[in-house]
Amino acid sequence: MDWGYFKELLMGGVVKGSIYALIALGYTMVYGIIELINFAHGEIYMIGAFTALIAAGVLTVAGFPAWSILILASAAAVVWSASYGYTVEKIAYRPLRGAPRLSPLISALGMSIFLQNYVLLAQTSNFMPFKNLFPEEGFLENISEVLSATEVIIIFTSAVVMILLSLFIKYSTTGKAMRATAQDRNMAMLVGVNVDKVISATFIIGSSLAAVGAVLIASNMGQINFFIGFIVGLKAFTAAVLGGIGSIPGAMLGGLVLGCTESFGTGYVSSDYEDVFAFTLLVLILIFRPAGLLGKSDIQKV
Amino acid sequence: MLELVNVNTYYGNIHALKDVSIKVEQGEIITLIGANGAGKTTTLMSISGIVPPRSGEILFEGKPIQGMPPHEIVSMGLCQVPEGRRIFPHLTVSENLDMGAFLRKDASQVKQDLDYVYELFPRLSERRTQQGGTLSGGEQQMLAISRALMARPRLLLLDEPSLGLAPIIVKQIFQIIRKINEESRTTIFLVEQNANLALQVAQRGYVMETGKVTMTDTSDNLLANEEVKNAYLGMGE
Ligand SMILES: Nc1ncnc2c1ncn2[C@@H]1O[C@H](COP(=O)(O)OP(=O)(O)OP(=O)(O)O)[C@@H](O)[C@H]1O
Numbered sequence: 001m002d003w004g005y006f007k008e009l010l011m012g013g014v015v016k017g018s019i020y021a022l023i024a025l026g027y028t029m030v031y032g033i034i035e036l037i038n039f040a041h042g043e044i045y046m047i048g049a050f051t052a053l054i055a056a057g058v059l060t061v062a063g064f065p066a067w068s069i070l071i072l073a074s075a076a077a078v079v080w081s082a083s084y085g086y087t088v089e090k091i092a093y094r095p096l097r098g099a100p101r102l103s104p105l106i107s108a109l110g111m112s113i114f115l116q117n118y119v120l121l122a123q124t125s126n127f128m129p130f131k132n133l134f135p136e137e138g139f140l141e142n143i144s145e146v147l148s149a150t151e152v153i154i155i156f157t158s159a160v161v162m163i164l165l166s167l168f169i170k171y172s173t174t175g176k177a178m179r180a181t182a183q184d185r186n187m188a189m190l191v192g193v194n195v196d197k198v199i200s201a202t203f204i205i206g207s208s209l210a211a212v213g214a215v216l217i218a219s220n221m222g223q224i225n226f227f228i229g230f231i232v233g234l235k236a237f238t239a240a241v242l243g244g245i246g247s248i249p250g251a252m253l254g255g256l257v258l259g260c261t262e263s264f265g266t267g268y269v270s271s272d273y274e275d276v277f278a279f280t281l282l283v284l285i286l287i288f289r290p291a292g293l294l295g296k297s298d299i300q301k302v
Numbered sequence: 303m304l305e306l307v308n309v310n311t312y313y314g315n316i317h318a319l320k321d322v323s324i325k326v327e328q329g330e331i332i333t334l335i336g337a338n339g340a341g342k343t344t345t346l347m348s349i350s351g352i353v354p355p356r357s358g359e360i361l362f363e364g365k366p367i368q369g370m371p372p373h374e375i376v377s378m379g380l381c382q383v384p385e386g387r388r389i390f391p392h393l394t395v396s397e398n399l400d401m402g403a404f405l406r407k408d409a410s411q412v413k414q415d416l417d418y419v420y421e422l423f424p425r426l427s428e429r430r431t432q433q434g435g436t437l438s439g440g441e442q443q444m445l446a447i448s449r450a451l452m453a454r455p456r457l458l459l460l461d462e463p464s465l466g467l468a469p470i471i472v473k474q475i476f477q478i479i480r481k482i483n484e485e486s487r488t489t490i491f492l493v494e495q496n497a498n499l500a501l502q503v504a505q506r507g508y509v510m511e512t513g514k515v516t517m518t519d520t521s522d523n524l525l526a527n528e529e530v531k532n533a534y535l536g537m538g539e
């Protein structure tokens with residue numbers, strides 16, 4: 001067995017998987033609280049990528065130094081995606097709370113299609129080059145034989161963001177209120193939680209994570225268009241289901257497992273079937289462990 | 303302190319509360335008794351704003367609260383221990399208590415109250431890091447009451463605290479209810495199916511049948527009342 005090649009595939013899987021995990025968190029947190037699959041989440045990610053692209057373009061023309069472009073463009077992506085996430089919940093899902101479950105699902109699909117087409121009209125359907133926002137030179141270059149500097153940054157940033165999120169959910173007052181709301185919404189109200197605010201916070205956090213994911217992937221892939229949210233969204237959703245939808249550690253694990261499956265599948269079998277591996281894994285999980293890897297075996301919720 | 307005036311509450315087309323009027327005075331324990339499905343839980347949920355009434359008025363300390371969101375009602379000092387306890391199953395005992403103090407900003411007082419409830423229920427203190435869902439029924443009831451106390455309520459609504467508990471635990475819970483009422487002057491609105499017990503701790507009672515209040519009197523008079531005896535006190539069974 002060629003260990004070098006194995007290591008390369010493994011690290012490639014981790015890079016991909018970290019990003020799936022970041023985006024999967026948005027699906028899983030929203031599902032955990034309002035039991036809705038937010039189909040527009042992939043589009044929130046795509047909007048984050050475009051925001052970073054535009055912001056970076058403007059800042060470059062204005063002559064800002066590279067590191068400040070990275071920070072400002074990422075911040076712009078986070079703020080813009082978060083505002084979209086917040087607004088989508090407010091106009092498309094909140095009015096349908098208490099309606100039959102299918103209604104908000106249809107509304108979510110509608111939102112997804114609307115946002116795609118809105119960006120299509122504003123930006124055309126062509127792929128646009130996305131300049132890598134991360135400095136490729138410097139100490140990061142030699143940190144790993146297998147990974148590029150950008151890949152190291154992807155793994156590192158995702159890990160830090162996910163650790164911070166876990167601490168926030170575990171220890172902050174809002175984090176506790178989120179868990180309480182997910183477990184028993186009416187009871188949360190009875191202890192004084194403003195559930196509307198908790199739901200908004202969930203969308204804002206999920207969307208911000210998607211924007212971070214967007215800056216990371218776009219920098220690695222080098223091009224974006226209005227449709228990138230669809231396939232990445234589908235993959236991240238697969239990761240969320242794989243880990244157990246509603247479970248935060250599940251989304252993280254699901255992302256990594258999916259990323260590695262794809263990486264090994266393409267590396268050892270055939271690169272023509274990248275997406276087939278992901279969805280085969282999903283089908284297998286749904287058959288043998290419908291609640292997902294870390295999900296509660298409460299099938300009704302899934 | 304609390305007054306319901308001709309409250310009507312519906313679930314879709316089901317008319318669950320029909321012109322319900324109830325008055326609770328500062329400092330007292332009152333009880334609402336009635337058979338299954340009479341509308342007792344609905345009454346409490348209407349007061350707390352979870353199932354807002356379609357018509358009528360609910361006044362808390364003179365202010366109308368019907369139609370207010372539940373969290374604002376809680377912030378006025380009106381808390382509920384709902385039927386079935388509703389412990390957050392995957393939060394620890396201490397996190398459940400933190401949630402009780404969710405709206406409070408006075409950290410040092412919260413700490414004092416935490417010590418107080420742990421003293422009241424030493425069993426909870428031993429189980430601080432255990433998940434709420436893994437507690438026994440009696441422990442969950444203790445936790446549910448403690449969680450509500452963490453909000454420092456002025457009016458506490460209790461929905462069937464005796465449900466499903468062994469007689470000895472029930473006795474203990476009722477002693478605590480009395481103690482809360484006497485020590486911190488917390489007004490208590492107690493809903494019970496165990497009418498005998500409820501009328502022993504409460505000063506006054508209301509009887510509810512199919513969504514209507516059919517009788518109200520002092521506990522002593524209700525305990526002596528033939529109709530109440532036959533229907534709710536299990537006499538002659
Ligand atoms: N969520 C709901 N949807 C529809 N009907 C409901 C709902 N909750 C209660 N009801 C109906 O309203 C009526 C009153 O119910 P409620 O729960 O208030 O009774 P209760 O007096 O608390 O009974 P119990 O002693 O069994 O707890 C019942 O007929 C019940 O079927």
Ligand SMILES: [Mg+2]
Pocket residue numbers: 342343344385461
């Ligand atoms: Mg009831």
